[in-house]
Amino acid sequence: MDQNNHEILLEAKNLCKYFPTKDFFGRKKAEVKAVDGIHLAIRKGETFGLVGESGCGKSTLGRTLIRMYEPTSGSIHFKGQDITGWKGKKLLPIHKQMQIIFQDPYSALDPHLNVREIIKESLTAGGSMPVSEMDGRIEELLKRVGMKPDDMHKYAYEFSGGQRQRIGIARALSVEPEFLLCDEPISALDVSIQAQVVNMLEELQEEMGLTYLFVAHDLSMVRHISTRIGVMYLGRLVEVADSDELYENPLHPYTKALLSAIPVADPKIARITNRVVLTGDLPSAMDVPSGCHFHTRCKYAENGCKESVPELREISPGHYVSCSCIQGIMQNESNTLEK
Amino acid sequence: MEENNKNHAVLSARNVHTTFHTHGRSVQAVRGVSFHVEHKEILAVVGESGSGKSVLMKSIMGLMPDNAEVVADETRFQEQELSIMTPEQLRKIRGKEIAMVFQDPMTALNPLRTIGYHLVEVLKRHRKMNGKEAQKEAIEVLKQVGISSPEKRLMQYPHEFSGGMRQRALIAMALCCKPKLLIADEPTTALDVTIQAQILELLKKIQEENGMSVVLITHDLGVVASLSHRICVMYGGLIMEEGLTDEIFYAPKHPYTKALLRAIPRPQSGSRERLESIPGMAPSLASPPPGCPFAERCKFARETCNEGIPQYRVYSDTQRAMCIFSDEELSAMEKEVQ
Numbered sequence: 001m002d003q004n005n006h007e008i009l010l011e012a013k014n015l016c017k018y019f020p021t022k023d024f025f026g027r028k029k030a031e032v033k034a035v036d037g038i039h040l041a042i043r044k045g046e047t048f049g050l051v052g053e054s055g056c057g058k059s060t061l062g063r064t065l066i067r068m069y070e071p072t073s074g075s076i077h078f079k080g081q082d083i084t085g086w087k088g089k090k091l092l093p094i095h096k097q098m099q100i101i102f103q104d105p106y107s108a109l110d111p112h113l114n115v116r117e118i119i120k121e122s123l124t125a126g127g128s129m130p131v132s133e134m135d136g137r138i139e140e141l142l143k144r145v146g147m148k149p150d151d152m153h154k155y156a157y158e159f160s161g162g163q164r165q166r167i168g169i170a171r172a173l174s175v176e177p178e179f180l181l182c183d184e185p186i187s188a189l190d191v192s193i194q195a196q197v198v199n200m201l202e203e204l205q206e207e208m209g210l211t212y213l214f215v216a217h218d219l220s221m222v223r224h225i226s227t228r229i230g231v232m233y234l235g236r237l238v239e240v241a242d243s244d245e246l247y248e249n250p251l252h253p254y255t256k257a258l259l260s261a262i263p264v265a266d267p268k269i270a271r272i273t274n275r276v277v278l279t280g281d282l283p284s285a286m287d288v289p290s291g292c293h294f295h296t297r298c299k300y301a302e303n304g305c306k307e308s309v310p311e312l313r314e315i316s317p318g319h320y321v322s323c324s325c326i327q328g329i330m331q332n333e334s335n336t337l338e339k
Numbered sequence: 340m341e342e343n344n345k346n347h348a349v350l351s352a353r354n355v356h357t358t359f360h361t362h363g364r365s366v367q368a369v370r371g372v373s374f375h376v377e378h379k380e381i382l383a384v385v386g387e388s389g390s391g392k393s394v395l396m397k398s399i400m401g402l403m404p405d406n407a408e409v410v411a412d413e414t415r416f417q418e419q420e421l422s423i424m425t426p427e428q429l430r431k432i433r434g435k436e437i438a439m440v441f442q443d444p445m446t447a448l449n450p451l452r453t454i455g456y457h458l459v460e461v462l463k464r465h466r467k468m469n470g471k472e473a474q475k476e477a478i479e480v481l482k483q484v485g486i487s488s489p490e491k492r493l494m495q496y497p498h499e500f501s502g503g504m505r506q507r508a509l510i511a512m513a514l515c516c517k518p519k520l521l522i523a524d525e526p527t528t529a530l531d532v533t534i535q536a537q538i539l540e541l542l543k544k545i546q547e548e549n550g551m552s553v554v555l556i557t558h559d560l561g562v563v564a565s566l567s568h569r570i571c572v573m574y575g576g577l578i579m580e581e582g583l584t585d586e587i588f589y590a591p592k593h594p595y596t597k598a599l600l601r602a603i604p605r606p607q608s609g610s611r612e613r614l615e616s617i618p619g620m621a622p623s624l625a626s627p628p629p630g631c632p633f634a635e636r637c638k639f640a641r642e643t644c645n646e647g648i649p650q651y652r653v654y655s656d657t658q659r660a661m662c663i664f665s666d667e668e669l670s671a672m673e674k675e676v677q
Contacts, residue, residue, distance in 0.1 A: 195616035224604035261536035263561030270565035
């Protein structure tokens with residue numbers, strides 16, 4: 001386990017994904033910089049959590065990493081291979097190793113197909129398989145995600161949200177992937193069902209040695225499931241750290257605000273928590289602020305923040321922050337603590 | 340205890356049943372619920388989807404579609420019985436004395452009208468103001484909910500507002516008539532955490548300033564913890580447990596409440612321990628189980644749980660739980676299991 005800990009499975013260097021917007025005549029008008037120069041390395045066997053407000057580009061980053069979207073620039077390395085320029089058939093084995101679970105279990109499953117056909121589709125994507133063997137495999141997959149083999153002949157509408165999510169997971173697992181992008185897999189589920197799905201994902205990880213990229217906005221669940229966490233703001237990573245370190249010792253002003261906004265399910269703690277309430281809304285992704293994207297909402301912002309883009313720097317071992325004022329902020333805080 | 344509280348109650352309901360009739364089937368969404376809202380309190384109604392929490396409030400407000408049948412022994416707002424009112428009388432109370440804020444701020448506003456139009460309309464209708472007064476008052480309420488440069492904002496359309504701003508505008512609309520009771524149905528579910536924090540702070544502030552009562556309908560126990568005074572936990576169309584916020588969080592009596600609290604990760608622990616999940620799923624209300632709706636998923640369930648809906652056990656002046664077993668019996672059973 002320890003050896004595996006630092007083996008890098010998926011790595012992105014200076015990754016960008018811009019979506020062009022067009023005017024009425026189809027001319028390119030502007031670009032939405034959904035992912036803007038991200039450096040990220042995901043280790044084998046870990047769960048990397050990605051958090052941020054809606055529109056910060058966390059899902060786009062995930063989908064660009066698994067080559068669902070074409071990156072605009074930068075590079076993606078999977079198991080040491082540069083897969084950035086790969087196209088068509090060459091990508092098929094990559095897609096088999098990197099799968100995705102979607103947020104909305106209601107629209108992710110084809111209503112015209114029964115469960116058997118849904119899983120069959122992905123099982124036979126790389127080549128045919130004898131029927132007898134296939135049914136056995138589907139049964140095994142369904143059992144693995146805690147469903148009955150009989151469910152094979154039912155249609156998606158016959159299942160509840162949690163069960164549909166299980167089918168989605170069984171489908172993703174059918175090609176025996178190494179990497180699973182969980183794109184808000186529990187946001188659409190009820191609280192009592194969320195725990196079922198999260199526990200199952202953890203069990204599957206232990207059994208099969210899976211690596212997860214867990215995208216979510218439920219911050220307490222992300223802390224629970226993740227080994228390391230990255231915080232995104234308007235297309236950039238602002239802080240990366242081990243999950244407990246990030247929650248106990250957040251450094252970036254945005255992370256602090258985001259974490260203090262989590263509703264705590266404990267009245268006594270909630271009453272004494274001092275919320276750092278951010279003023280204003282997330283700026284539009286079409287018109288992002290210059291320099292540090294966060295400077296418009298940051299109480300520590302200096303003039304320099306408007307001009308230069310801060311780099312993601314390692315402040316303490318494994319804890320990366322992108323803020324040019326970070327030294328000042330940390331000093332300031334230790335001073336107020338002493339007083 | 341019940342009788343005493345009712346004297347201070349802003350809203351009280353007894354034995355509410357709501358049944359939807361569709362395609363020859365009937366779905367019993369609310370199956371006999373009694374509760375009250377006290378003066379100047381924030382009451383949270385917590386439940387998963389399909390537990391009947393929204394339907395309950397809408398039934399009392401007379402906002403149900405024609406295929407829904409609402410039967411209740413009593414639905415009283417202050418001194419008035421709501422169920423015997425004509426639609427016209429009800430409409431006067433809704434919006435003026437009881438205001439509502441819904442989950443989705445986009446669909447609750449008319450996209451063809453300015454924010455100002457929405458506010459002025461309410462003020463003219465319920466407070467009989469003329470155009471100029473209404474305009475002035477509208478600016479005031481927008482300021483109160485924390486919208487900057489309200490004069491400019493009044494002229495804008497809903498699509499020019501962000502999600503959080505729209506929710507603020509809706510709260511402003513609700514506040515226009517200085518209601519006695521505000522019903523907020525999942526007011527922050529569609530919003531990001533940072534914006535959610537802003538809206539919750541705002542709700543708390545205006546509740547204290549205006550001295551109104553608030554019913555907060557939500558599925559998120561985290562939202563409730565910092566805000567509410569009392570909590571009703573709903574499941575399968577029934578209130579499973581009712582109590583003060585601290586009673587529910589620190590001394591839950593019903594197995595469902597206990598299980599629900601254990602299913603959410605504790606923020607301070609940070610451990611990678613498995614969450615205690617609740618097996619199975621919520622019962623279908625088209626054919627609800629004859630007994631306790633939670634029995635099927637409850638680890639303490641016995642044969643007797645399926646024989647009729649259990650009576651409430653009263654634990655304190657404020658806390659009651661719908662379970663045939665007492666708290667001591669449950670703890671004893673828990674030890675046995677271990």
